[in-house]
Amino acid sequence: MRKMFLFMAVCCTLMVQAATYSYLVFTNTAGTVTVLPVDGLQMTVSGSELVVTQSDSNVRFALTELATMQFSNDPMAIDQILEADQPVQVFSLTGTLLGTFPSLLEAAGQLSAGAYVVSNGSVTQKIVVK
C-alpha cells in the first residue's frame, strides 16, 4: 500500500509538470493586458497587425504596440498587474462601475466577452475577456 501511494505521488508530480495553460496573455507597450483562451487559437500577421483568430472572431493587435505574449492559467498573473486573489472593482471602458468581485479570477469568470478596466484601489489595468 505504501508503495502505491508513493507511486501515485510520483505520477501526480508528473501530471503537475505536464500542466497546460488556459490563456494566452498579450501585453502592449502601454501595459494593457489582453487575455485570450488558448483553445483553437491561431495567429497570423496581416500587414502591420497580428490577427488572433478563435472560432469565428478575431482580435487584432497593432504589431508596433505589442510588447509581450505569455501562456498563463491565471489571466492576471502577469508582471506588474493586479493580484489574482484580491477584491477588484470592474469598470467599463467608459468608466461605469460594473461590479465588485472577491477576486480577479472570479471577475474574469463572470464577465462576458469584452474589454474592461479593473482596479484594486491602487493598481488599475485594462483586460480583455474572451
Add this chain to the structure above:
Amino acid sequence: MKRIIIALALALAVGSLYAQTLNIQVGQVTYRFPATQTGVMNYTGGTTLTVMGKVFNLSEVDNMYIDETAVTDNLVSIVYGASSASVFVAGNVAQYVEPTLSGAHVTINQTNTAAVSGDEITYQLSGTTTNGSLTLGGSYKCTVALDGVTLTNPNGAAITVTNSKRIQLSAKKNTVSTLTDGASGSQKACIYSKGQLQLQGNGTLNVVGKTKHGIKSASYISVKNLTLNITSTLGDGISCEEYMEIKSGTITLSGIGDDGIQCDLGGTTSTGITTDHEDEDTGNIYISGGTLTATVTAAAAKGIKADGDIYITGGALNITTSGGGAWDSDENKVKSSAGLNADGNIAISGGTLVLKSTGAGGKGISGDGTFVVSDSASITITTSGNAVVASSSGTLSTVSNSSSLDRYSTNYKASPKGIKIDGAVTINGGQIAITTSGAGGEGMESKGILTINDGQITINSYDDGINASSDMTVNGGYIYVRATNNDGLDANGNMYIKGGFVYAISSGSPEVALDANTEGGKKLYITGGTIIAVGGLESGASISGGTAKQASSWTANSWYALYNGSTLVAAFKTPSSSSSGSYWAPPGGGGGGGGGSQKLVVYTSSTPALKSGVTVSGGTSYFGGMANFGCTVSGGSSVSLSNYSSSGW
C-alpha cells in the same frame, strides 16, 4: 493490487502525454514550443517576435497556432515528400537551427557550440523523395537519425555534413532507410561528412552510390550495431581518414567500383595509436566485431585497405575480390587485388576471416609492414588467379606457368599469393588455411624473417607453401604445406626447425620439402620438433636433437602412424604415392616432376618409426584430414626406414 497500480499508471501516463504547444510556421519549417517552456515572448519594434531565444521576423511568419503536439527536446524532424519537405524544430533548439529549403533539399546551419539542455541536437529523417537532400553545417556534434527515409538526390549527395565535429548517423530500430546520390555529380559520396562519422543504430541503412564513394568521411568512421548495405559505388564502399573502427553490426558491400573499405592518413604524419583513439590520425583500421561481407570486382581493388595498420580482434569477414592486375603508371608497377591490404602492419588475434581472390595476381592478404597472427584468429584464404605480368610499356598479360615469371623484374609481375608481407611474419597462434591454384601462387610469403611459434597452418599451394626472403624459424605449432610446383617451406636465408610439427610436401625434384638457401651460404638447421618431409630436405642440413630417417616408398591416402621411439606422435596420410611420379597432381595437371629418387623423411626427438596401413580411431583431425593427433591406431605394418644422409638427395 498490482493490476490496480498498472491501471492507474496507464491512466496517469495517458494524462501526462497531453501537451500544449505553440507552433510557429515559417514556410516549410514549423517551430514547436512547448507552452511550459516559452515564458515571456517578446515583440520588438513591430517586426520581430522572440520565443525561447529564437527571433522571428514577423513578416516571414505564416501562421502561429496552439495544439497538443508533443515536443521532444533537441529534436529536429525532417519529413520528405515527393517534391517538398517539412521541417519541425523543437523549441528548445530553435534558436540554434537555421533551416533553408528548396523543394525537398534541406539545408540546416546549426549554431550552438555546446550542448543544449544537456544533449546534442538530433535530426530525424523520414518520408520519401526522389529529388531531395540534407546538408548540415555547424560546429558542434549532432545526430542524424534515419527513420525509414528514402532519400534520392539526382544532382548530388543524399547527405552532406560540412560540420567538422562528430556526427552520429543512426538508423532507428526496425526501420529501413535508403539513400541514393546522383550520377555524374561532383560529390565525394552518397553520404559525406567532414567530421567524424559514427554509423550506428539497430535499423538498416542502404546506400546507393552513383558518382564516387558510398560513404566518405574526412575524419574517422566507426560502425556499431548498424545493418549497412552498400549496393553500388564507382569509388570505395566506405572511405575515411584518420582511422576506422568496426565494433559490431552487419556490413555488406557489393557493386563496389574500387576498394570495399579504405582508410587514409588524414595528415602527413601518423600520430600513432592514442588512448581511446583520441585525436588519432594513423590510417589504421580496427575490427573487433560484427560481420563484413564484401565483394569487390575492380582491377587491383582491395576488400579492406589501410594507409596504416589493420588490427582484427573479432568479427566475421567474408571478402571476395575478382579484379585482375592493374598497371600503376605513377609507380611503374603492377598492382593486384587483395582481401586485406595495409601499408603498415597487420595483426589478427581473433575473428573469422574468409578471403577469396579470383583475379590475376590476386592475394588474400598483403602488407608493407609486419604480420602477426595469434590467439583465436581463423583465416581461410583461397586464390585461383594466375600471375599477371607487364611489358615495359605496362601492357598486362597473365601467365599460366610460374617458370616464366623469372624473366620479369619485381615491379613487372604480381603473383596470386595467399599472404604476402614485406616485413616480418610471426604466427603465434590461430588457424590459417590457404589454397592457391594459379601460377606463381605462394601460400604465405615474408620479404623479411618468418617465425612460427604456435597455431595451425594448412597450405595447399601452387608455388612455395611458405617462403621467407630471410630466415625462417619454426618454434612450435602445427604446419602442413603441400606445394604442387615448388618447395614446401623455402627460406632464402637460414631455416631453423626448433619445435612444432612440420609436415611439408614439395612438388618433387629438384624442389624439396624444406629448403634453405644453401647456394647463398645458408643452411637448414633442425634441432627439435617433429618433421614429415615428403620430397626431402635441403642438402647439407644440420640435424641435432633427434634423428632423421627416410622411406623410399609410400602409398597415397593410406594412414601412416608416426612414432617417436615407441610413442605415437600422429597419424598421417600422403596425398599421392611415391610411385606416382609426382607427390601431388592437382586437377588439371600442374604437378611437379621428380618421383623415383624422392624420399619421405621423418624426424623426431629420439628415433622415428613408421607404420603403414594403420586403422585410426578417435583423436582430432588436422590439416583438412591429412593428419590426426590424439588418436589410437591399430593394425598396419612397420615401414623400413633408412638413416638420413645430410648430403642430400
